[in-house]
Amino acid sequence: MIQIVHVHKQYGNKKAVSDVSLTVPTGKIFGFLGPNGAGKSTTIKMVTGILPVDSGTITVNGKDITSDTIAAKQEFGYVPDSPDLFLRLKGLDYLHFLSDIYGIAADVREARIEEYSKMFSIYEALGDQIKTYSHGMRQKLFITGMLVQQPSVWILDEPMTGLDPKSSYQLKELMRNHAANGHTVFFSSHVLEVVEQLCDEVAIIRKGELLFQGTLTEMREKFQSDDSLEHIFLELTQDA
Numbered sequence: 001m002i003q004i005v006h007v008h009k010q011y012g013n014k015k016a017v018s019d020v021s022l023t024v025p026t027g028k029i030f031g032f033l034g035p036n037g038a039g040k041s042t043t044i045k046m047v048t049g050i051l052p053v054d055s056g057t058i059t060v061n062g063k064d065i066t067s068d069t070i071a072a073k074q075e076f077g078y079v080p081d082s083p084d085l086f087l088r089l090k091g092l093d094y095l096h097f098l099s100d101i102y103g104i105a106a107d108v109r110e111a112r113i114e115e116y117s118k119m120f121s122i123y124e125a126l127g128d129q130i131k132t133y134s135h136g137m138r139q140k141l142f143i144t145g146m147l148v149q150q151p152s153v154w155i156l157d158e159p160m161t162g163l164d165p166k167s168s169y170q171l172k173e174l175m176r177n178h179a180a181n182g183h184t185v186f187f188s189s190h191v192l193e194v195v196e197q198l199c200d201e202v203a204i205i206r207k208g209e210l211l212f213q214g215t216l217t218e219m220r221e222k223f224q225s226d227d228s229l230e231h232i233f234l235e236l237t238q239d240a
C-alpha cells in the first residue's frame, strides 16, 4: 500500500503538485492518469524518494520515505519514464548491481535474470553497455531489474510508452498477476486506453491537483457529470 497525504511540491515559483492525497491499496492495479505536465512524474519521484516533498507525508507499506528511507526503499521497485541511467554499465552488470543491493542470492538471481531477460527479448544484449540500448531496451532492462528484485510494490512511470506490443502484453500480464497475488501496482499513463484495460482504480491529476480517485465505473459516471473531467477525458483520448 502507498499512502500519499497532503503532499506539495514546487519548482521555484511553479507549483507542480498541490495538496495531493491518495491511497494506493494492496492487491490492486492503480492507474495514475493525467495529460502531459500534470504532475505524475513529480509525484512518483517523491514516492520513490528521488525528490524530497516540500510538505506532506508518503509511506510505502507503512514505511515513511522521508524519515525511514532505506526501509521504504526495500518495499518497492521502480521503472522510470526516462531510463537513461547507469549508461556505462553492461546490462548484466546493472542486474547484478541491483541484485547485490537487494540481497538476491546468486542462484536465484541467475534464474530470474535468464527468465525475465528472455521474456523481454534482451537476453542477447546483456553483455552490451546500456548506452548502446534503445529507449525500449533500457525500459525492458529496468523492468527486468524490478522482476529480479521482486519487491512487493511496483511503481512504474509511463511503462508502456516505449514497449513493442509483445513486451507491453507481457508486462500487463505480469502486473495483473502481481496484483492478484496480493501486491501493489502503481503506474502512470497519459493514455486512457491503457488505464481502462488494466486498472482496478484510478486517480486523475491535472495542473498538480487531484481531480478524482475511484474505480473505473465511478470515473466513467463522473466524466458524464463533471465539466473538468469531461475536458481531461478529451485531452487523454486525443493523446491515445
Ligand SMILES: Nc1ncnc2c1ncn2[C@@H]1O[C@H](COP(=O)(O)OP(=O)(O)OP(=O)(O)O)[C@@H](O)[C@H]1O
Residues within 6 Å of the ligand: 011, 014, 015, 016, 034, 035, 036, 037, 038, 039, 040, 041, 042, 043, 081, 190
Ligand atoms: N526539474 C524541473 N524543473 C522545473 N519544472 C519542472 C521540473 N520537472 C517538472 N517540471 C514542471 O512541473 C510540472 C509537472 O511535471 P511532471 O513531469 O511531473 O508531469 P507529468 O504529468 O509526469 O508529465 P508527462 O506526462 O509529460 O511526463 C510541469 O509543468 C513541468 O514543466
